[in-house]
Amino acid sequence: MAGTRYGEEPQPPFASDSTSVEALLVKVANGDKNAFTGVYEALARPVMGLACRILQDPAQAEEVTQDVMVEVWRTAGRYRPDRGTAKAWVLTMTHRRAVDRVRHVQSAAQRERRVGALIAGREHDEVAEAVESADERKRTHRCLDDLAHLYRVPLLLAYYHGMTYLEVAxxxxxxxxxxxxRMRTGLRLLRDCLEARS
Structure with missing residues (x-):
């Protein structure tokens, strides 16, 4: 890179103190993709940190971070400097999206409880087909209850509620x-648990 001596770290394009995130956001509102790179570099980490604190799930926090940064690109023109800093505006957006995701997960948990009532006596896929006796059904219920939420919910929705992968997603x-x-991992953990309890 021109102007960079051997052993020096190259400077990011928007490292200058004179270029604030607020100024970059104004440029983003005018369609400046290079300015958006600067906004992303300045704000993606705080956005991810806030999303992680709210969601307690790095994978979901990463998805929320990407959604928020896309929204920043699309709605940069709505930012009003007189109402606060660019960082505050973006973190407010992040908080709203993360809380929406939490509500969605809670709603999914309620669906999971409803679906759980359908498990007994239904035969689906290789795991459910092995369940024939009341004792085996009880073991299956216990093993399903022991699975982490992110593995249990997709299995219940797909194998016991008849949803496709796309519908579950x-x-x-x-x-x-x-x-x-997650479903592959969940099935493996479920089989391991059933074998351990047999």
């Missing part, structure tokens, strides 16, 4: 690939 506001991965 939409109901949990998670990418389909993430849901498939």
């Amino acid at each position: 939409q109901s949990m506001s998670a990418p389909a690939g993430t849901v498939k991965s």
Whole structure:
């Protein structure tokens, strides 16, 4: 890089103290993609930190961070410097989205409880097909209860409520690939638990 001596760290394009996040946000509102890079570099970490504190789940916090930064790009023109700093504006946005995600997860937990009532006596997939006796059903219930929420919910929705991967992903506001991965892990943990309790 021109102007960078050997062994020196290259400076980010918006490291200058004279270029505030507020000034960059005004440029973003005018469609300046380079200015958005500066906004992202300045605010993505605090956004992720706040989302993590609210959600207690790094994967969901990362999704919220990406959603917020996309919203910043799309709505930069709505920022009003007289009402507060750019950071405060973006963190308010983050708080709103993270709280919405928490409410969605709580709603999913309520659906999970309703779906749990459908488990007994229904046969689905290889795990459920192995459940034949009342004792085995009880073991399955216990093992499902022991699974972490992020593994239990997709299994209940897909295998006992008949939802497709896509429907589960939409109901949990998670990418389909993430849901498939969680379901594979959940099935493995469920099998391990059933074997340990047999």
